[in-house]
Amino acid sequence: xxxxxxxxxxxxxxxxxxxxxxxxxxxxxxxxxxxxxxxxxxxxxxxxxxxxxxxxxxxxxx
Numbered sequence: 001x002x003x004x005x006x007x008x009x010x011x012x013x014x015x016x017x018x019x020x021x022x023x024x025x026x027x028x029x030x031x032x033x034x035x036x037x038x039x040x041x042x043x044x045x046x047x048x049x050x051x052x053x054x055x056x057x058x059x060x061x062x
Contacts, residue, residue: 008023033045
């Protein structure tokens with residue numbers, strides 16, 4: 001799922017701990033969207049990216 005939504009295979013981050021550092025926020029986004037009941041992650045990302053405060057509200061940060 002991360003590959004199709006975030007294009008992980010096309011990422012040029014490959015050395016050291018950078019791949020983990022890049023994957024962590026992506027995993028957080030996927031997990032947060034799943035907690036809200038979102039079945040289609042790509043559609044959920046598009047919906048939540050329209051409003052800058054919406055991702056924070058999803059995580060309970062206001």
